[in-house]
Amino acid sequence: MRILGIETSCDETAVAVVENRTSVLADFVYSQTDHEEYGGIVPEIASRQQLRKIMPLFEACKSRYQVTPENIDGIAVTSGPGLIGSLMVGLNFAKALAYGWGIPFIGINHLEGHIFANCLADPDLQPPLICLIVSGGHTLLVEVAAWGEYYVLGATRDDAAGEAFDKVAKLLGLGYPGGHKIDKLAREGDPEFAKFPTPQFKTGAYEFSFSGLKTAVALYLKEQQEEFVQSHLDDICAAFQENVVSVLVDTTLRAAQDRGITTVAVGGGVAANSRLREVFRRRCDGAGIRSLFPDLRYCTDNAAMIASAGCFRLERGDRSELNLKAVPYWPLGG
Ligand code: KG4
Numbered sequence: 658m659r660i661l662g663i664e665t666s667c668d669e670t671a672v673a674v675v676e677n678r679t680s681v682l683a684d685f686v687y688s689q690t691d692h693e694e695y696g697g698i699v700p701e702i703a704s705r706q707q708l709r710k711i712m713p714l715f716e717a718c719k720s721r722y723q724v725t726p727e728n729i730d731g732i733a734v735t736s737g738p739g740l741i742g743s744l745m746v747g748l749n750f751a752k753a754l755a756y757g758w759g760i761p762f763i764g765i766n767h768l769e770g771h772i773f774a775n776c777l778a779d780p781d782l783q784p785p786l787i788c789l790i791v792s793g794g795h796t797l798l799v800e801v802a803a804w805g806e807y808y809v810l811g812a813t814r815d816d817a818a819g820e821a822f823d824k825v826a827k828l829l830g831l832g833y834p835g836g837h838k839i840d841k842l843a844r845e846g847d848p849e850f851a852k853f854p855t856p857q858f859k860t861g862a863y864e865f866s867f868s869g870l871k872t873a874v875a876l877y878l879k880e881q882q883e884e885f886v887q888s889h890l891d892d893i894c895a896a897f898q899e900n901v902v903s904v905l906v907d908t909t910l911r912a913a914q915d916r917g918i919t920t921v922a923v924g925g926g927v928a929a930n931s932r933l934r935e936v937f938r939r940r941c942d943g944a945g946i947r948s949l950f951p952d953l954r955y956c957t958d959n960a961a962m963i964a965s966a967g968c969f970r971l972e973r974g975d976r977s978e979l980n981l982k983a984v985p986y987w988p989l990g991g
């Protein structure tokens with residue numbers, strides 16, 4: 658089954674063609690840079706840019722792969738969660754195409770897309786598995802009992818992991834988004850340089866919290882001379898990042914061991930973090946657990962992961978109606 662995927666949930670416009678869930682035939686992503694000067698996403702700008710970019714991206718995709726109603730079996734589009742204005746651009750585009758071409762379409766939960774990004778890395782991947790979704794908007798631990806059957810074991814109580822990276826990057830004057838910049842600087846730094854607090858939860862919980870960590874970094878920076886901070890940017894980044902990475906890895910491994918699950922997958926923009934990938938691999942190998950990460954380009958938002966999830970859903974007969982609405986809030990499994 659060959660599916661056209663469309664993703665416009667936030668500040669990436671993406672179009673892709675995926676065959677049989679795992680084979681990417683075409684894949685285009687445009688990342689907006691307009692938000693940098695505002696230090697965060699401006700929803701009105703995001704949706705306007707989605708409108709500008711969706712057609713050129715679709716045309717680019719057509720030039721790589723002949724996208725015609727004869728070649729495509731269905732359309733998968735992110736219909737939530739995300740920014741409502743951005744979501745509507747992709748959803749309306751997908752509806753118009755599906756109606757005009759007379760082919761089925763399906764609205765996909767963006768978070769399910771991040772899980773399916775792992776199928777692009779391993780075509781033979783099969784549940785049960787634990788998936789950690791870590792992005793700019795979400796941090797949650799999911800038990801994938803079967804494809805389409807998800808149990809959220811825990812989530813963040815406040816900031817998402819990517820949000821913490823972005824906020825700390827902003828405090829350090831690194832610009833927005835700053836996750837990849839912290840990752841790069843931290844490679845040269847000492848993770849033991851400073852000790853930031855780790856939140857404690859009741860035994861057995863799989864929750865996360867990052868807003869206290871961000872505040873601790875802010876207070877630490879306030880106490881230091883600017884010159885000291887500038888000369889130790891790499892160390893501060895490494896110490897902050899180490900804190901996030903160990904909390905994410907500890908909690909995920911504990912969940913896998915408690916549930917007797919031997920495969921752990923990671924998805925979302927923060928899954929691109931080099932230290933997270935390294936520590937996950939090492940700790941999972943030591944515990945006899947298999948760890949899996951999408952390729953870097955499929956960690957951040959893309960349409961191939963949406964097409965992959967769409968293949969699964971359309972294959973099993975799921976269909977959306979043309980009156981489907983975009984939803985800003987859509988819990989996984991709900
Ligand atoms: O999945 P994504 O593209 O969008 C959302 O669905 O939110 O994730 C974007 C997030 C941003 O917060 C960005 O700073 C973070 O992923 N990110 C990283 C890295 N690359 C992107 N965080 C840490 N290390 C990275 N290498």
Ligand code: ZN
Binds near residue numbers: 771792925957
């Ligand atoms: Zn995402």
